[in-house]
Amino acid sequence: MNKYIKILLFLIIFSGLLTGGYFFILNQINTPVSGQFKEQSFVIEKGESLKEISEHLEKEGLINQDYWFKFYVLGKGWAGRLQAGEYTLSPSMSILEIAENLAEGKTISDISITIPEGFTLKQIDSRLTQVGLIDKGGLLNFNQKEFLILNSQFSISNLEGFLFPDTYKFRKDNSLEEIIRKILNNFDKKLSEDLRAEIQKQRKNIFEIITLASIVQNEALTNEEMPVIAGVFSNRLTIGLPLQSDATINYITGKNLRQPSIKDTEVNSLYNTYLHKGLPPGPISNPGLDAIKAAIYPQKTDYFYFLHPLNGPTVFSKTLKEHNSNKAKYLP
Structure with missing residues (x-):
């Protein structure tokens, strides 16, 4: 037989073996143990290895052979991703489906x-x-x-x-x-790199920004007015006016009042921004991204005052005289 024919035959046979092997492996990975849908609990303890998990799956009748589960998980690079927890699995699930559940941590707990x-x-x-x-x-x-x-x-x-x-x-x-x-x-x-860069550009630090953002968060009635309120506070900080934030008073007293009492505004605390100028010692709440952005990018405004009517949107004022007039008009 011509040697070229022998080589050709060898390649054909080899190719056939490879193809057969490929489909055999796919069959092992994609074919469930049973077509009967029957859910059962499966628990992975913290620190369990791939070997232990594979053997446990086979013992529980969820896979035919632990070898193919290990083969698939190692091939996907998921050996370190299998997460501890309690899962709902079924013999009607393939190795592929079970592995994905365990790697994504789709626990029932x-x-x-x-x-x-x-x-x-x-x-x-x-x-x-x-x-x-x-x-x-x-x-x-x-x-x-x-x-x-x-x-x-x-x-x-x-x-x-x-x-x-x-x-x-x-x-x-x-x-x-x-x-x-x-x-x-x-x-x-x-807190993206762009936001961090802007904070640094303004020669401020993240702690200051989050402290201001926490006050803005608890003062604003809507996300849209956050930049304006941040602008008011920025204006007051710039000229040394106390912030006089009712949200800081509520933080001290534990109340949730739109308008704290005069007595509450006199409480002795470093968080009392009626008595102390500048920012309080730290954040008064955990602000969302809109409030954080407002603190970083406050709206330029001529307002120095605002108040919250008991029923209605926030009212802003440019002068103390205007603010006092609004207080008489909107507050009881």
């Missing part, structure tokens, strides 16, 4: 929680407690300073202001440190 814009540390503690993620007071009594020194790039000693408002998913077994780290990482992502 996920707890979804929303932190609204303007929530304080105390309110976040209460919400985490309500869903069973922490014991009451766990966040408030947490050693924030030590944690932040080790885990935050910002020069801060308190979490207030830096727990970014958003919707989060946590596992029931997440530690408080893991919860805080996830929220802080989100803050880090949301």
Whole structure:
């Protein structure tokens, strides 16, 4: 037989073997153990290896051979991505589907929680407690300073202001440190390089911006008026007028009043911006991105005053005389 024919035959046979092998592997990965839909719980403990998970899947009858699960996961580069937690799986799922579920952490024990814009540390503690993620007071009594020194790039000693408002998913077994780290990482992502560059350009620091943003967040009735309110506060800071923010008074008293009483505005606290000029010692809430942007890019305005009527939109004034007139007109 001509040697070229032999080579050709070899290539044909080899190609056939490769093709057959390819489809055999695809069959192993894509074909479920059973066509019967029957859900069952499957738990991955923290620290379990790919080998242990594969063997456990085979033992539970969710896959035929642990080898093919390991083969697929290693081929995808997911060995380090399989997440601990409780899952709902079925023998009617293929290796591909099971691997994707485990790599994406689609657990049934996920707890979804929303932190609204303007929530304080105390309110976040209460919400985490309500869903069973922490014991009451766990966040408030947490050693924030030590944690932040080790885990935050910002020069801060308190979490207030830096727990970014958003919707989060946590596992029931997440530690408080893991919860805080996830929220802080989100803050880090949301504060873009452009925003950081603008803060630096203005020769300010992130702590100052977040402190102002937290006040703007709790003073503004709408996102649209945030830049104007930030502009008012910027004007007052520039000429040395006290901010006289009612939101800072509410932070001290724990009340939620549109118009604090005169007695409340006289309370002795460094957070009392009626008594003390400049920004308070730190943020009074955890502001959203709109408030942060407003603090970075305040609207240029001639306003130095504003008030909140009990029923109606915010009213702005340029002079004290105009402001007093508006108080007589809009406030009881």
